[in-house]
Structures are given as structure tokens and as C-alpha cells.
Amino acid sequence: MKKQHISDAVIRRLPRYYRYLDELHSRGVVRISSSTLGRRMGLTASQIRQDLSCFGEFGQQGYGYNIVELRSEIGHILGVDEPRRLIILGAGHLGHALLQNFDFAQGGFLLDTAFDISPALIGTEVNGVVVRSMSELDSYCAANHPAVAVLTVPKAAAQELAEHVIALGVRGLWNFTNVELTVDASIFVENVHFADSLLTLSYRIAKEPAPERPSL
């Protein structure tokens, strides 16, 4: 039975399912039951069935789930088949690394432009994406209506730039800066806080005594 409200916990598991089904598919697996998938992913079969039931009925009694079909359904739920335009703000080391390594198209995003203020970067092309001057940002947005902006600028520039692109119609921010952005509730913000992530690792290591190390 389709649900009205989907919890954050469920939403965050969807990409994992998507990724894992992809891998199973590439290994030639055709179908899978919730119990097998659960065992493999470290989840309970109940949880998987509950999660999926938020969005519809994708399985078949006695058979399980067809992998290609379920993967495509989840992709649809995640919106990968509705291409949306995305821009990168800041083509420094991190922005550059994303341009080089990350497959935006696979997530359903169209990317053709990054923006920066550095004269050394403006006009260069990375992996088929042109770096333009921030001064062209307004006209680009007016013409292309990007839905998402990636914030890979210095911390100090983040809040102001975020407000600027929101005014230009951007609906979601992928925030790599180490600041808590303050924006209207209608704007979607997904934070990638490296420092926070590493500190959780630090905590776990600090808490757990080191196991006996076999003498080297």
C-alpha cells in the first residue's frame, strides 16, 4: 500500500538498494527474494519488504523480485529517469575531482558547466564541462534553469552563493562546504560533511580499545 509520508531512513536506503541491484544484475542474477537480499545487505527481510511497500507492489509471491524490474522501479522513484540540470559552483580541487570522477549522468543529472572566479580556471574544460566566470551565472540560470547546484566553494562564500542561486530558481543544494546553510524550508539541502564523517570514525576508534596486535 503506497504511503503518504516516507521517512528519511527509508529514503536513504533506496540508493543502496539501487546500487546493490545494479551489481547483482551485472553479475547476471535475475531474481532475488527479500530474505536473500537482506542477508547480503545486512538488513532484515521484513525491512526490505516494508521499505518497498511504501512505493507499491514490486514482488511476486513464491518468486521474489525480478532484479531488472525492481531496479528500474527504484530508479524511477529516485527520479533518475527525469533528467535535471545541475551546475557546479567552484572548480577548485574538490569541484575538479567531482568533474573528473563522478558520473552525474548516471544519477539523471545534466551537467555542462561549472562556475568559478579564478581567471586561471575560467575557459578551461574538464571532462567535457566548461568552466565559466561567475559573472555568467545569472544569464546561464535564466536560460537553463538548473535544478541543483553543487557547492564546492570556500566556506566563506557558501551562504551568500546559496542564497543567490536559490533566487535564480535552484531547488536543491549539494553542499560540500563545512557550514550549516540557512535556507528556506522549500529548498532541499544534502550535506556532505567530510569532517563530521571522519569524526564518527575517530569516535569509534577512540572508544574501542585496540585489539591485540599480532607481533610483527
Add this chain to the structure above:
Amino acid sequence: MKKQHISDAVIRRLPRYYRYLDELHSRGVVRISSSTLGRRMGLTASQIRQDLSCFGEFGQQGYGYNIVELRSEIGHILGVDEPRRLIILGAGHLGHALLQNFDFAQGGFLLDTAFDISPALIGTEVNGVVVRSMSELDSYCAANHPAVAVLTVPKAAAQELAEHVIALGVRGLWNFTNVELTVDASIFVENVHFADSLLTLSYRIAKEPAPERPSL
């Protein structure tokens, strides 16, 4: 009252507290109550007091929390005052970006070496950190006992390399590759799955109809 088991939800809020208290401190704020902090961070006062009470009693009735003191207590809980050695595996675009932008020392990590297999990178120095050949990995670990390895290698190399450094005594993995690592339960893995993160943004945008755009 100190708690035995700390939930994951609490652990993930600690770095946020730490970061926010830092910001308040740098703005010259000396003390704060749980209700004010909650309002600012979008949490309830109850939750903050519950979270902190897992680790001890850091406040004072009628006064609230001293910011410098609380920040230092949380830093201690997170283990930032117990320096631990860290290595970067893979000095490509992403590893390079981390070397350039990320302050490992602030999280209590000592970093002096990255490893790569590319002859073009081996021997170069980035931000004071030397890139060495993977062939030196074993002897480096035997001599320096790094606690954490950052995985910024291609997907295909991740699992094998993870197992290798675990055998060399590494206790935590900061995994930037888009694979689910399979390792012993005693090893701490913190995943930074860019694709998963962006897909949650995609989902939210796909689900919520675009608001009326003021005509441009």
C-alpha cells in the same frame, strides 16, 4: 548518567555540536542553554540534554553550558585529542583534493604519506604530504601503525586493498569508493557514498512539484 551503549543517531550529532560550538566560540559567545542551542540547530532542547547526558554532566542549572568547556568535552569524546596516524590510499583527483583542502590535524589525525601506483605521482609532495609507491605500504605500516586508511582508489581496487591494510593493522576505513566493503565486524567503516547522497536529493526534487517560478 553515563550510558553504556550510545546509539548511532547520537554519535552522528556529536560532530555537529562540536562544529557549531566552535562557531559560537569564534563569534565570542561564552555560554548557551540547551533551548537556545536547539533553536539554532533545529533540534529540541530535550534531545540535546539527552544526548549530552550519555557522556556525563556538562551543564549547570540556571546557567546552561560553558561553550569552551563543552566543546572541549565533546572533542575529547570524539577523540580529537588522541592523535592517530592516517594514510591516504590513492592520490588521484579525489585523494589530491582531500590533501589540499581537508584539515586532518583538526580531527586529530596525523598524515604524512599518501600511496599511489602511478609513477607520475610517486615522489611528488602535496601540501607537505609525500606520495609514495604502494610497494612501500607494508614497511610504512610496520613502522608507523596507521589507525585509519582513506580509500580514494578506483572501485575495482577497493576491496582487495582494504583487506590488505586491515591485515597490516588498520582499524578504520574512510571509504570514498562506491562499493560496499565486506570486512570483519571489528573494523570501523565510514562510507562517503557521493552517488547515494546525490540520489536522495534527486528523490526529493522528483517528488515535490516545482513551486511556481516567478516569471523571469
Add this chain to the structure above:
DNA sequence: TAGATTGTTAATCGATTAACAATC
């Protein structure tokens, strides 16, 4: 002192797990 705010206990809410009838 009086007001403010803590740490903690109790109540509520939501998410996960278990159970099972339906059915492929």
C-alpha cells in the same frame, strides 16, 4: 532570594521486526 536551566524519569512517537493469510 527568584528565575532559569539542568539531568533524569516518564510518556509518546516512530521505526523495525515478527507473524501470517494470501497467492504465485
Add this chain to the structure above:
DNA sequence: TAGATTGTTAATCGATTAACAATC
């Protein structure tokens, strides 16, 4: 058909919120 496995309802567990006595 018989066995397997779904989707869903009910039970359990855990996390968040509310309430309040203690006390600075």
C-alpha cells in the same frame, strides 16, 4: 499441487519529546 515468498497487520523495540524535581 506443494513450497516459497510476498504484502500487510500486529508486536516490539528504540529514539525523541515532555515533564519536573533538584539546584545553581
